[in-house]
Amino acid sequence: MQRERRRRRRGDTRDAYRERDEWLLQSHRSKMPQDQTSEPPAFVRAANRWWDRLLDVADKRSFEGGASEYAPNQTTRDYVLNTIGLGAWGALFPILSIVATQLAGAEQAGMFSMAFTTATLMLYVGNYGVRTYQVSDLDEAESFASYQIQRGMTCALMLLIGFLWCIVRGYDHTMTLITWGAFGFRAVDALADTYEARLQQMDKLYLSGISQAVRAILGVVVFTVLLFVTHNLAFACMGMAVAAVASFLLLTLPLALLETPKSRGADPIEIRELFVECFPAFAAQFLFALIETMPKFAMEGVLPYEDQVYFNAIYFPAQSILMIVGFVYKPQLVRIASVWADRSKRARFDLIVIAMLVVSVIVTLAMLLIFGAVGVWLNGLMYGVDFEPFRVAQYLMIVAGGLSAAIDFLYQIITVLRRQAAATLVYLIAFFVVAIASAILVRTVGFDGAVWSYLAVMVVLFVMLASQFCIVRFGDGR
Secondary structure (H helix, E strand, O other), X not given: OHHHXXXXXXXXXXXXXXXXXXXXXXXXXXXXXXHHHOOXXXXXXXXXXXXHHHHHHHHHOXXXXXXXXXXXXXXXXXXXHHHHHHHHHHHHHHHHHHHHHHHHOHHHHHHHHHHHHHHXXXXXXXXXXXXXXXXXXXXXXXXXXXXXXXXXXXXXXXXXXXXXXXXXXXXXXXXXXXXXXXXXXXXXXXXXXXXXXXXXXXXXXXXXXXXXXXXXXXXXXXXXXXXXHHOOHHHHHHHHHHHHXXXXXXXXXXXXXXXXXXXXXXXXXXXXHHHHHOHHHHHHHHHHHHHHHHHHXXXXXXXXXXXXXXXXXXXXXXXXXXHHHHHHHHHHHHHHHHHHHOHXXXXXXXXXXXXXXXXXXXXXXXXXXXXXXXXXXXXXXXXXXXXXXXXXXXXXXXXXXXXXXXXXXXXXXXXXXXXXXXXXXXXXXXXXXXXXXXXXXHHHHOHHHHHHHHXXXXXXXXXXXXXXXXXXXXXXXX
16 A cells, blocks of 8 residues: 555656646747747758658558659759769768778778779669660650669679679688678669659759768768778678668658659560660770779789779779869750751860860869879878878879870760760770780789779770761761
C-alpha cells in the first residue's frame, strides 16, 4: 500500500513538473520577439516536406497521384546547383585519395586509387554515352522506361566486368573488397545518371545537381568516418557503396519519379535503338578514358602501389584544367552549333574555336604558375608525403592536362560538325600508341615513364584531332 502511494506521489510530482515546464515555455514564447518564433530554416522545411512525401509514397506504395512541387526553368538555380553537383563529383576522387593516404598510408591508398581508377573507367560502360542523347530527346522518341532498362543492363555489365577483373588480376581478399566497393559506388553513379538526365530533360537540372552533390558528399563522409573508426579500407569502401545505394533510393529515384511525368511502357525496339545509336559516343568516350588510364594500368604490378598515389596527386591538377575549360564552353555548345548552322557566320565560328584554344593555354599557364609557387608544398601538406622529387613530373602533367582540355573541346566541336565517327578512329590509333609507350617506358624508366607516355599520347592526340578538325572544316569547301 505504501509502495502504491509513493508511486502515485511520484506520478503527481512528474505531472506537476510537466505542467510547470509547459507554462514556463508558453510564457517564454509570448515574450520572445516575433522573429525568434519564426519557422525553421528553408532547408529544414524542405527536408521535412521531402520526408513526408517519401512516407506518403511508402503508404500508397506508388509514386503516382502526387503533383510535382519543384518548378522547371529555373536558370539561376540550374547553373549554380548543377555547378555544385559537378564540382562535388569532380572533387570526390581527390578528396577520397587524400583521406585514404592520411588515414591508411600511401600503400593502401595506392590500392584504393587503382581500384577507383578502374571503376571510373568502367563508369563509361555503365553510362554508355546515353546522357546527351537522353537529355536532347525532347519529343521522347524513346520512353523513359526504355532508358531505365537499357541503363540497368549496362550497369549489370559493368558489375560483371568488375567481378571478372578481380579474378583476372588475381587480387587478394582485401583488394577484391576494395575494388567491389569502388565498382558498387560507380555503378550507382551510372544508374543515377539516367534519373538525373530525366530531371534535366524536364528542365529541372538544379534537382539533378542536388542529387549528384548529395551522393558525392555522403560518400566522402561515410568513407571518412568508417576509415577513421575502423582503420579498415575495404570496410570503408563497402560502406561508401552502401551510402550511394541509400542516396539513390531515398533521393535520386523518388525525385525523378515524383518530379517528372509518368513514362509510357518500355519497348524492346527502343532499347535496341539506344544501344545502336549511342555506341559511337560510348566508343569515343570510353577510348579517351582508357587512353588516360593506360599509364596507371602499366604501373600496376611493375611499381609499388604507393606510386599510384603520387601519380594521381599530380594528375588531379591536370584534370582541373579540363573541368575549368569545360565550365567555360559547355554551356555555350548550343549557341556554337547555331553559329555553325549560319553559313554567313563561319568566320565567327573559327574565332570561337581559336579563342577557346587560347583559353586552354591561359588556364594551363596559370596552373603552372600556381603549382610552381605553392603546388608541391600544398600536395605535401594534403597527402603527408614529400612531393619535391615529383616537381618536374608535375609540370609535365599540367602541360598534358592543358592538351587534354583542348582535345576535349575539339572533340565537342567535331561532334557539332557531325563528324564524330572520324574522331573515334583517332582515339583508337592513340590508344595503341599509349599502350605501347606505357608498357615500354614504365618498365625502362619507371614512374617518370608513365608521365612521359601520358604527355606523349596527349601531344599525338591533339595533333591528330586538330588535323581532323581542319579537314572537316575546310576540306569539303564549307
